[in-house]
Amino acid sequence: MARIKRSAMRVAKSLEAHRLVAIVFGALLYILAATGTLSVFNHELQRWEQPNVPEMTSIAPEAAERAALSVLESEEVPTTHLYVNFPQEDLPRTVITTDTQAFFAAPEGTIAGPEKFPWTQFLLDLHYYLHLPQTLGLTVVGALGAMLIALSFSGLLAHPRIFRDAFTFRHGAGRLTTIDLHNRLSVWTLPFHFSNALTGSILGLASVLALAIAAVGFDGDTGAVFDPVFGAEPEPIEGQAAMASIAEPLAFMAREFPELDVTYFILHDPGTAGQHSSVIAEHSDRLIFGDYYNFTSEGEYQGNVGISDGTIGQQVTGAVYNVHFGNWGGLPVKLAYLGFGLGLCVIIASGLSIYFSKRVANGRPAPRLAGAWQGVVWGTPAMLAVTLGLSFLGLEGAGLVTAFWLGLAMLIFLSGLAGSSRAKKAVQALTALALLSALFAYSLRYGSAVLSDAGLGVSTIAMLLVVALATAVIRSSGKVGHRKSGQAEWVGQPAE
Incomplete structure (x- = not known):
């Protein structure tokens, strides 16, 4: 009995820690996951921005x-x-x-x-530094990587039946479906997310650790810390x-x-x-x-220098960047990173959606916070699409940074006022419209170069995203109408 009680207490504490980290850092982790997924294709995006x-x-x-x-x-x-x-x-x-x-x-x-690739540079700076000053930004991003590791392990500890339920998925069961999606994706993609979070933490915190080591042992010379690795x-x-x-x-x-x-x-x-x-x-x-x-x-x-044949430390350090960004194995590895990255976005988004649904079930709804979270989830790609279009109109650098953060803050605020379902549909529609506008501006600027090897691939994928988003908005509108005509079918189910 005592052993069962200790196990239950461990699960409860792990779940509370998991929930706390997600609530406090969820928005920034989601932004890093979304931008990191896109950053895997930064070379393709650079090429696309200048196809001629x-x-x-x-x-x-x-x-x-x-x-x-x-x-x-x-x-x-x-x-x-x-x-x-x-x-x-x-x-x-x-x-x-x-x-x-x-x-x-x-x-x-x-x-x-x-x-000149202003939007891709904006995207990379967002993922590397969250648009903060370089050292501070790297530190914050590295710390967020450590938080993602904490989320992974606390999530594992909070689910004692993790192997027994490894293949469980209750389709069409409302909140239970979302819980199963969150848990199954988290378990099956854990090796990738752990390695990605670990390498991200190393890259982000390396500068701070070098400053500390240099202060203690090298009279403040950070170069002396890196010289044994990079020469x-x-x-x-x-x-x-x-x-x-x-x-x-x-x-x-x-x-x-x-x-x-x-x-x-x-x-x-x-x-x-x-x-x-x-x-x-x-x-x-x-x-x-x-x-x-x-x-x-x-x-x-x-x-x-010896990164290829020197000490084990040199060789491991030389592999960190490629492991984090998928710069090995060509297109198949990049596509795998795309899948894993999108999976991480779904894990983070569904995690807090589960939290808000549980609040509804427990009689403590937080509709404004739930709506604001939808503003984060769908506002991030929306503002990435908006800034992409603005870049083809000549905006770059600080202008893109300001537009993104101000626009995202506004979408989060308005989504909080609108509520979860309405916010999701509206921001999805905005994303489709912004992406379509960006493609139109792109075609006006580059003309026939849009059909070149450099321009066609990304443009085609972007157009497919527009179609997918428009389809999701139309289907969501149909569900809302059905919900109004048969409200009893939706009792107790979260509005997603």
Whole structure:
């Protein structure tokens, strides 16, 4: 009897902790889940935002050097770093980037216009930092990852029959159906959500941990904390020098490491006496983002940092980013991350819907809070669609950030006034209309490029989403009419 009582107390405490974390952090966790799901396809979105630029599967070292030198010559203030981003399978473009600007390169090495993807950058900043100052934002996002881990484990502890009920699903049973959906998705996708939350926490809290470690053991030098993993950068040397070769290190990599996929070239302190370069190359059979291969200004190979063959700590650290964002395995892995990400959105959304339904069943309804939660769930994609359309009208940067947060706050407030069912239908309709408007603005801007390889895929998926949302709104309207004509059938069922 005592053992049963202790077990019941453990379940009750776990459920209370689970409910508390969800209520306090649910909205931000939902926003991170939604934006993280989209961020998996950030390369496809970048490509879609500018469908009318040159694309290629590779570029010759000499052509890359010509384009890079052209960009360097256009710099008004000397840059401290020059980057060449090479074509990849999901982003088949060459981009030359400095501290202040970025340009596309044509296959022959000429400049083909500036790189600009304001909405995708807005999306990434929302997921990385929640639009807060960088260090603070990373800390908050990392802490939210830890909260998601706490939710996962408290949810497991709160369900002692988790294995017995692993295949239980009561279809058409109102709140019980929602509970089964929440529990089954949570159990079957737990490995993904745990690894994703853990890697997100590591990425988010790394800067704060580095500051703490540096303060204790490295006299405040955070660089010294990361140097054993990513390699130390030599001290800058004053004085001008002839520009280091860009083509030579790239030719060396193609000759000596033909099995590697070169993704980036970095020239540190270009045009100075201390300039040197690094090539980042992917290993196709590894989870790491790549390894650094270093060269002197004369193009002499200095060896690799060791992310591919160094200590276990280096190799694990090098894999964290790819594991979190699904940057491995190509399109099949991205589609799997899409499914898991959407599953996490459903888990979070249904969790608080269950909470509000239980309040109704216990005679303590909170219709305004339930409506506000629908404002979060459906207002987030609505405002992402609205900001997408605004970006094609010329809004970017702080303008998109302001529009998103003000618009979301307004939708949450209005949804709280309207109530759960009405809010859901209205905001779904807004999302469909905003997405359709964004596609119209996109087609006006880019014309026939919408039908290119870069433009067609995302546009088609967006149009399918418009159709799905419109269908959901129409079906929901039919259910509301049926509910009014047969109210007795809905007694005791939550208005979802």
